[in-house]
Amino acid sequence: MSIFYVIIGLVMLVVGGEFLVKSSIGLSFKLNISKMVIGMTVVSFATSAPELLVSLQAALDGSPAIAINNVIGSNIANIGLVLGITAIIGPIAVDKGFYKLNWPVMMVFSLVLYYFLKNDNILTTAEGIILLVGLAVFLFVLIRNARKEEVTLEEVDEALGSIGYGKIFIWLLIGAIALYYGSEFLVDGAKDIAKNMGVSEGVISITMIAIGTSVPELAASVIAAVKGEKAISLGNLIGSNIFNIASVLGVTSLVKNIYVTEDQILSRDIFWMLGFAGILIPLVFLPKKYVLSRFKGIFLFVGYVLFIYLVL
Secondary structure, three states: OHHHHHHHHHHHHHHHHHHHHHHHHHHHHHOOOOHHHHHHHHHHHHHOHHHHHHHHHHHHOOOHHHHHHHHHHHHHHHHHHHHHHHHHHOOEEOOHHHHHHHHHHHHHHHHHHHHHHHHHOEEOHHHHHHHHHHHHHHHHHHHHHHHHHOOOOOOOOHHHHHOOHHHHHHHHHHHHHHHHHHHHHHHHHHHHHHHHHOOOHHHHHHHHHHHHHOHHHHHHHHHHHHHOOOOOOHHHHHHHHHHHHHHHHHHHHHHOOEEOOOOHHHHHHHHHHHHHHHOHHHHHHOOOOOEEOHHHHHHHHHHHHHHHHHHO
């Protein structure tokens, strides 16, 4: 029954996330928000909704390990699993925005999260506010730079601008309900599985739940790679990791302080997250600059498989 809850929860999260993204884009067009701003803010936050709802639900249910490792595991999966598979399907070109802004900011947020948790084994409301303020500054700089470079985002579907307010409201409602109940099913099922298997909630959250909440990014990346499109870039995945730390844990800590209840979070898991983030710089510049080749994708994917093997 627990497996059933997890599967239903994951399906509802994927469906809910998709409806939320579409309705958010449609509403943004109605409000005359530019296509670029939609892609960098509205869509990014909407695709982080599954992680946010799962982390909130876990924290409120007294399972802080799930809340923290959901984010840590998702960030690892975005690089090792999603980016790895995408690069295997087709090489990914890396623009200068990666090493000038996105990667340094991701590393800063990752290290700040490690410091906050290591300092006193708790992520407080004040620290959550710092993360959210940092996110706001990052978005301001990101959008300002994008305007200067006149970036266009192909992944934002202009057809959604023609839908009516009624359909937008219905999509928002479906998305919200699916995300809410999907997160409840997933967290409850994962906790039961952890109990029945005799493993910690942290292990379940950094593997099963993290992969589940990264399914939308994985699906979109694979589809884009197969079609030969550039809709899913390295920068987008790095941005997703920044949103996961700053918005998901930031907002969750505003609702309830997040305590570190399992030792391996700080002794093992977070170092894997930092390692996967850090390895991107040498991969991008060596041996061939500004390209993530199929070989590099295989390296990332094998690293992720090794991570899962060692964790389990």
